Amino acid sequence: MLSEENNFLKENNEILSILLIDRTSNKNIKWCSDNYELKGLFFDDDITPYNIIGRNSFIIKPRSQKTKKEQQKRSKNSAEVFTSSWICNCQNNLIDTEWFQYKNVFNVETINAWYSTPKVLFKNDKTWEDYIKDTRLEITCGEAPYLVSRYDTVTGKTIDIKERIGLLDRKSVFGI
Numbered sequence: 001m002l003s004e005e006n007n008f009l010k011e012n013n014e015i016l017s018i019l020l021i022d023r024t025s026n027k028n029i030k031w032c033s034d035n036y037e038l039k040g041l042f043f044d045d046d047i048t049p050y051n052i053i054g055r056n057s058f059i060i061k062p063r064s065q066k067t068k069k070e071q072q073k074r075s076k077n078s079a080e081v082f083t084s085s086w087i088c089n090c091q092n093n094l095i096d097t098e099w100f101q102y103k104n105v106f107n108v109e110t111i112n113a114w115y116s117t118p119k120v121l122f123k124n125d126k127t128w129e130d131y132i133k134d135t136r137l138e139i140t141c142g143e144a145p146y147l148v149s150r151y152d153t154v155t156g157k158t159i160d161i162k163e164r165i166g167l168l169d170r171k172s173v174f175g176i
Contacts, residue, residue, distance in 0.1 A: 010053055010054075013049050016049045016052075016053070017048075017049055020046075020047050020048065020049065027046065028046035028047055028048060029046070029047050030043070030044055030045065030046060030047065031043060031044075031045050031047055032078075033074075033078070035070070036059060039056060039059065041059075062143060062151060062153065062156055063080075063082060063142075063143065063153065064151075064152075064153060064154060064155060064156035065156055080142065081140075082153070083140070083145060083146075083153065084112070084153055084154050085145055085149055085152045085153045085154060085159070085165065086109075086112045086113055086114065086154075088145045088146050088149070088153075088165060088166070089107065089109065089114050089149075089165040090109060091146070092146060092165055092166070092167060092170070093105070093106070093107070093109065095136065096170070099126075099131070099134065100120075100121075100122075100123070100126070101123060101124060102121075102123070104117055105117070105120055105121075106120060106165070106170055106173070107163070107165065114163070114165065115163070116162050116163050120173070120174075128174045131171065131174075132171050132174065136167055138167065144166070145166065146166060146167060147166045147167050147168050147169075148164070148166040148168050148169055149164045149165045149166040149169055150164070
């Protein structure tokens, strides 16, 4: 059975093609891994829509769904660093506390978790438009948990939209 995302991507192939472009080279991003050689996908090959939908729809998996051995190998060979969702939330909260000038803007942290606050308050002549337009630099890569948080990076469980903690998640909350 194909995933909901797989069906979306099949219907919106143009969007997927855009998402697979490396904005530095304007070419497709590369696999940069030998994990997929048995499927005929090699380190320097481009990732194309054909490679990741249909028969290969589950080839790309979150770290939480990979074996411990594969996780360790990626850390050793590629310097892949794992950051749990609750750590990403803490760090994003630090930035937002500075910007908003008060704590618990989007959520309240608990031990290795959080719960959302009912409403974001804008003070000191700042508006939601200012927040949306605020430029931030996110220098990590991989699953991009600092930007978007569809699922918990530790458990792999889906995070409800109003509980998400990524920067783009936070900016999109004003449209909900």
